[in-house]
Amino acid sequence: MNTRSGLILLFAIFVNGLSALIAQPQATPTPERDLLSRVRRLTVEGRRAGEGYWSPDGKRLVFQSEREPGNPWYQIYAVDLTTGDTVRISPGIGKTTCAFFRPGTDQILFASTHHDPQSKKLQDEELALRASGKERRYAWDYDPEMDIYAVSEKTKAIERLTNARGYDAEASYSSDGQWIAFSSMRDAYNRTLSDAERKQLDVDPSFFGEIYIMRADGTGQRRLTQVNGYDGGPFFSPDAKRVIWRRFDEQGLIADVWTMNLDGSDQRQLTDFKSMSWAPYIHPSGEYLLFASNKLGFENFEVFMVDVAGTKQPVRVTYSDGFDGLPVPSPDGKQLAWTSSRGGGREGQIFLAQWNHEAARTALAAAPPR
């Protein structure tokens, strides 16, 4: 179905339409406080923000946000967590998504369509559509022009890392900064499709999404997955020996978290909620991972955690209406950044909290086996 983040758009709309969703008031104490303390809202400006990823020193966060008057889509920003100052990282034109700091360098990668000569025209059309009071029910379109770039913060030099037709995005670096894992839908464009496949591409291009790996300079691109349905959102394990990602079924309704070796071997399924479990990220301790799932209600995403081998029943982390997802622990493992609609309204924004690692270990130790 969609990017690491696009899910938010879709479900935020459902959430708003359902009056049945009046769940717990947040003033009541919840078990959330055992794991998350001093919850704070990080992003305020703009319609929405999400996908916050930490710099290796934990002092900055790079994220995507719709916040500039001339562009209706996400651009990439980095906020300094000491001063509060925010700078735009991406060119400002077209659509972008999914940024990541490259360890050991001044580079930040993200996916973008800015090279597409149509970009400005598409932006203006979208703005006109929104000004008329309409809104696409589902804005994420897996633009085949989406490619992966890395920009140097010092020199501003932009390096294009992929150029295959088809959506290339959802990329992240290994901890040594030498490798990139990403998702691509190029398989739908680089060969002759059957009639059934062409129909499938019209309905849902994400069906063709597969996990790839490449060197940080874009060379050595290699496909790791071969299964129908949207494979996306890959991240390296802290020791850079495995990739963790989420795999949707062919219908795009059920997703689960998987891991595999860097050559695509030893693929193992870690979750089995029979719901959408996605956006996994491994805690820097390497002991467990956090992910989002709508197990508790189609439109109610919560953050869960599970041991890294997936032997336990996942433990619920967040307790709030609407959307909580895209959890990313800080490099020191003591904070959590995630995207949530708990601030009110229909759109997600980024929240931070103190993360209680010891309480997480205790809760996982006590969790029953899967």
Next chain:
Amino acid sequence: MFGHIIRIAAVVALAGLSASAQTATQSKTRAHVQTLASEQLEGRMAGSAGERLAAEYIARELTRIGAKPLPGLTDFFHSFDFTAGTKDAGSTITVTRAGGTPRRFATTDHVQALSFSDSAEVTGPVVFAGYGLVVPESQNFGYDSYVGLDVKDKVVVVLRYFPEDADQKTRAILARYSDLRYKAMAARQRGAKAMLVIAGPRSPNAGATIPMTFDTALAGSGIVAASISGEAGAAIFDGVADNKLEDVQKSMDTGNPHASGFAIPELTVAVKSAVQRETQTGRNVVAYLPASSSMTGVERPWVALGAHYDHLGRGTNGNSLAAKEEAGRIHYGADDNASGTAAVLAVAETLAQQPRGRHVLVGFWSAEEIGLIGSNAFVNKPPVPADQLAAYLNFDMVGRMVDNKLTVQATGTSPVWNRIIEQANVAAGFDLVLQPDPYQPTDVASFNGVSVPALSFFTSTHTDYHRPGDTADKINYDDLDRVVGFAAAIVKRVGDTAEAPQFTKVDQQTDTAGRAGVRVFTGTIPDYATNVKGLLLGGVIGGGPAEIAGLQKGDVIIEIAGQTIANIYDYTYALELLKVGEPVKIVYMRGSARQETTLTPGARK
């Protein structure tokens, strides 16, 4: 003289208290709150000796901080006159039927001027005008009690409230235009000499006159207006064939717009209304910290901070929520609003030690609790013109933070606010709740009214709100100090930018024509800060209808009497339509469980 001596003694005591408290703690705000919410200040009712002591304390602190009197002023006080109370000074009516003996009513249980009435004596024939309701044509809902009636130079008799048996939708519309002031305006515009109001036999408070409500207007509203008893009403209706008041009311109560009033023949009524207004002088405390750099090229060179420092005294003015056994005790107002006052002093102290790109105006408003009077007086005759203010930051109830949640209101007043708030909150780290609406029951509304981009900080309400239990020991000083740091950072970001924030006018969500007002008492305390769909209860008043119905803190009301409740506006609106003593079904969420109960509203006089 006596009062003067007491005052000096108390000032000396206060000076000692603040010094010792300040050495005892590192908090920037604790000593201020403890002083302002102390016994000696007696709840700081506007115009009281306690409030004067508070003003003097604030002025001394401003001197210590190094603030200066505003340009054109010689000290820190900005005085204004306001009506501190009204009482009936002997209103009467005399009903005379042609050829009959005049019947005179003179006691307040039979006739009582409305607080906004002119004081005058008028005589005239009588026209009954139903509920006296006029819905403006713009509402596309035809309802005009005066259709076909000539009320020029006559005494109009109207029913209180709005048709009791009309369907929900009709009641919802009519309720908005049933405010007594609005009814009096409609009568006056049609040339009536006087308006008499009767609470009909089928309404709440049937047959009772209306106690003089607190009204802060300095003058009357241009018409003689009084409420009369059922007995006085009967004297008027006696001569109308087949028209007992109860039957007359019943014919009106369906809300049928064609049920009309009528002239009452062969009858004159003399109305003498006497309203005595007690005028007092209130004092805002105002000062500024001059900019530390050249102001060349700086647009709107002032940035303002403010908080009201008055409170309810002993709660005798009608907006106390004290339980019966607490009535008459000092309402300390530690959170409301010693906390905000302390925050402004502490922000000023912080800014006094930093470079300032704009002049920083600090204002401490009097008479907020009785209708934003102090801040209104300031913006109406400002020592610094409103168009010179780049922004205004308001603090009202910022001392009871729970779960790191800080509500920032009025964020819709400028497109720059979200960015500035985001930047400042990276360091402050609050779980922010943002409310774009500037039409809040606090002084931020006064500044929004003169087109100044504004923000208001609030840590939500609690069960001690407007009660004697709002004391200094319950203030969360660590988090109050964090609010100070956050606000100082926002002022700095506004102050250091040459361009001023652009003002955005936010559309008001509720109709301003006048409202029936909530006439029932439910004993619920809404939590304004938390975003849930429905109405989250921050608490319930002990022994009140909500508690009796089994509701408790944390419950979320989602339906009242078949009306779904999505937010505080829906809730207030639904309450207006409830009837005293008539049980209604309440649907609420407790945790994730949907539950129902029955609540029987009591009367709010």
